[in-house]
Amino acid sequence: MGLSLDEQKAVDRFRQEVAEPSMTKLVILDFWAEWCGPCKALTPVLEKVAAEYADKGVVLAKINVDEEQFIASQFQVRSIPTVYALFQGQPVADLTNARSESQLRSVLDQLLAKLPVEAGDAAAPDLAPLLAMGEDVLASGDGERAAGIFAQIAEMAPDNAEAHAGLIRALVLAGHVEEAEAALAMLDPGLAADARIERARAALELAKDRPDDSELAALRAAAAERPADMDAQFAFAGAAFAAGERDAAADTLLAMIAADRAWNEGAARAKLLQMFEAIGLEDPWVAATRRRLSTILFG
Template structure:
């Protein structure tokens, strides 16, 4: 699988989101149709024409970025360096910088030149976009979790990143993004990103569950090949350590349901083995997978049935 974030661990709330869902991006002549014309069919798009040598641009652009983030999805910003995109600047008759075009419905609807104060920028955006309604971030996260559970990793990551652009320390979105990295085979990047979080944030239940998932994956990678462990069980079905290790190897290999089956079988055979290790590991596994995972609810019911049988 290709890296979900090939340039490294994404920063929280900044940078591009997979699938083109970012609110602030650097545009070009080649990407203008997708970034501006097509995107403006769904939301107001501001196009900031600037240049590296332009002093007023350095005042205007940060204000535009701030207001776009505050709009939480109702407005997008595309920044275009006129020196690097001279043909596009000529086509749109950009005579000085900064110049800002507003696009809606695939066409320019308004524009201004120069660095306006924040109050005038707010009025300009409000006139075109209206007060708008910020998207319900929890609903976006819930949708992304469903997509991730269905294997739509990149689409889910795009939604999680969209939430993080609006709220950089949204714990459920951070946890979801880390799970996307893990699902994409980038567990080391997920671990590095988790390690950078403030301690209080990392203790949030959803992020703690990700830490558990990484711990279980590391354990599973250390126990050896499933074939060798199955051979041990073929010789002795009551080799509890082999069954325990086999469950962890299955988990590390992405076979979560089979891992649950093996741990439940171990618990059925000897619930007291190794200080209740099978049940404790099942609890960890349920936490790591998350309540939305289709195998968790069934696994919990089966464990309860064994506990009270």
């Protein structure tokens, strides 16, 4: 076909992620980029409506034009966001101008009335892509948007522990501690015991230590002025982590463990392990910090 290796890989990815699903589903294809402000405004609308229409056979696929320039060129994308509806491998509508939820629903309703789209399983929707989307948004630092995604999933599947855990963690990240506490309190006891909920609970407990800027500055100054004062170091570490300063919190706790691992019945190590649990043991930062802890403990 005269394609380079990279272009062939791009075509294969597109076939698997977009073309093949479009054989039976209606695919909303969103061309976007990280630097595109209008794309970021449109994305929550596309995600919400796609989730609502999942049981009708609608799925959302996203193409980053910086990473998939060859695919974007094949669709002659001249500006972003550009959004198409695809069915059986072919564009059937340009959705770019459908910027509101009502406009997008209207176009989708018209398309679904005309096309033999295979409906999804309303009783058991595929939540994995939505959960992955929520985790990606959460990892990017956008707690507000992640909370909206996880809340929709929790509404669709009230017994899904991962969705509820994601909602709590997203609310914590967004600074809505009281809402996170309420969401945790409302959980069924069976869900509350899930390991993923325990991780969210740990994140919530740590977030309760979050100080305002002046309090954090005072705790930082006290820790710097009294390096041998374990209480001052411990107070700063907890506040720093709650304020999002992971490295400062870890550095302080690791220094405490190196100086006196038995202080206050091992409180510094316990606090660090609680931070690991809140973030997730699979997180690269956690893995690196655990290696530092192991070096201190086992030499």
